[in-house]
Every structure is written in structure tokens, then in C-alpha cells.
Amino acid sequence: MLETSLNQLEQLVNDLMQKNTQLSEQNAAIAQELAQAKEDNDSLQLSLMEQEEKHGATAARIQALVERASAGVVNA
Template sequence: MLENNLSQLEQLVSELVQENKALQEANQQIRNELAQLKEENDALQMSALEQEELNSTTAARIQALVQLASGTANAAPSPAQA
């Protein structure tokens, strides 16, 4: 009986060791994927900030052009007045 229990215990320990190894490998793979996704996220955030800055600059240039065009239209006499 003791030999049978000891054999079962050895089998269970062996299974636990195998399961632990598989879990450690899966954990390492997940950690690697997480690191890669963090790098990708950082790159995307940087790209978004650059795009936002570009959009802001473009909007400011468009606004300046609109103001320039509005100012020119108000300052120049219309053809009917000439």
C-alpha cells in the first residue's frame, strides 16, 4: 500500500513539474508579447502626437490664409466700385 501511494505521489509530482514548466514557458511568451505590444503602443502614441502637431500646424496655416483672404477682400475695392 505504501509503495502504491509513493508511486502515485511520484506520478503527481512529475505531472506538476511538467505543468509548471509549461506554465513558465507560456508566461515567458506572454511577457515577450507584452514587451512587443508596449513598444508598438509607444510608437503609435508618438506617431499620434506627431500627427496632432502636424494637424495643429496645418489648421493654423489655414486660419492664417482665411484671415489673409478676408482681409484682402475687405481692403480691395469691388469691381462695381471701381
């Protein structure tokens, strides 16, 4: 009976060790995916800021053209 209990305990320890290895591998993969997602997020935020800056400059140019056109209509 003691031998059976020891065999069962040994099997449980082996199973736990295998599960621990699997979870460690999954954790490492998830950590890598998270790092990539953070990098992608930073890149997208920078790109968004650049686009907002360009759109702001474009909007200012359009507004200036509209004002010039409006002034030209009034003077004409």
C-alpha cells in the first residue's frame, strides 16, 4: 500500500512539473506578445500624433485659404 501511495505521489509530482513547464512556456509567450503589443501601441500613438499634427497644419492652411477667398469676394 505504501508503494502504491508513493507511485501515485510520484505521478502527481510529475504531472505538476509538466503543467508548470507548460504554464511557464505559455507565460513567456504571453509576455513576448505583450511586449510586442506595447511596442505596436507606442508606434501607433506616435503615428497618430504625427497625423494630428499634419491635419492641424492642413486645417490651418484651408482656413487661411477660405479667409483669403472670402476677403477677395468682399473686395470684388
